[in-house]
Amino acid sequence: MKCISHNEIDAVNNCGNCGAGLCQECVKDTIFEKNNKPLCWNCNVQRALKNDTIFRTDLGIKQITIGVYAVAIVIGLIFFAMGKLFSVRIGNLPPVITMLIFWGIGGIIAGFINRIQSNAGFLYTMLVFFLRELSHRFL
Ligand SMILES: [Zn+2]
Numbered sequence: 001m002k003c004i005s006h007n008e009i010d011a012v013n014n015c016g017n018c019g020a021g022l023c024q025e026c027v028k029d030t031i032f033e034k035n036n037k038p039l040c041w042n043c044n045v046q047r048a049l050k051n052d053t054i055f056r057t058d059l060g061i062k063q064i065t066i067g068v069y070a071v072a073i074v075i076g077l078i079f080f081a082m083g084k085l086f087s088v089r090i091g092n093l094p095p096v097i098t099m100l101i102f103w104g105i106g107g108i109i110a111g112f113i114n115r116i117q118s119n120a121g122f123l124y125t126m127l128v129f130f131l132r133e134l135s136h137r138f139l
């Protein structure tokens with residue numbers, strides 16, 4: 001039996017859900033298991049979509065949001081201090097405006113992250129898929 005994702009490679013295991021053949025690489029890449037067996041990519045995606053709430057906790061969207069706010073506030077303060085102390089300015093803007101712009105950008109990004117949290121499981125799966133494809137292509 002050959003791997004379902006890499007049809008030129010021999011399967012070393014099969015999907016615990018649908019029974020599709022999986023090569024060493026796919027076994028290593030599986031996110032979920034069922035009955036102590038790895039899952040194929042399709043079944044991983046299905047599981048991820050079902051387990052959205054688990055991913056939501058795992059990803060810690062709240063912490064990420066707070067982190068984005070914190071970074072934006074710190075960068076804003078740094079530019080404010082540099083503007084005041086060393087006259088380092090962005091496009092001649094008063095330091096306090098530069099600071100507020102950074103805070104605003106941070107707020108927008110944090111708001112966006114918060115909004116997509118209901119799709120965290122899906123986004124996480126897409127990210128893993130993307131990284132996996134990259135590693136197959138360039139490693
Ligand atoms: Zn499967």
Ligand SMILES: [Zn+2]
Pocket residue numbers: 003004005006009022023024025026
């Ligand atoms: Zn494979």
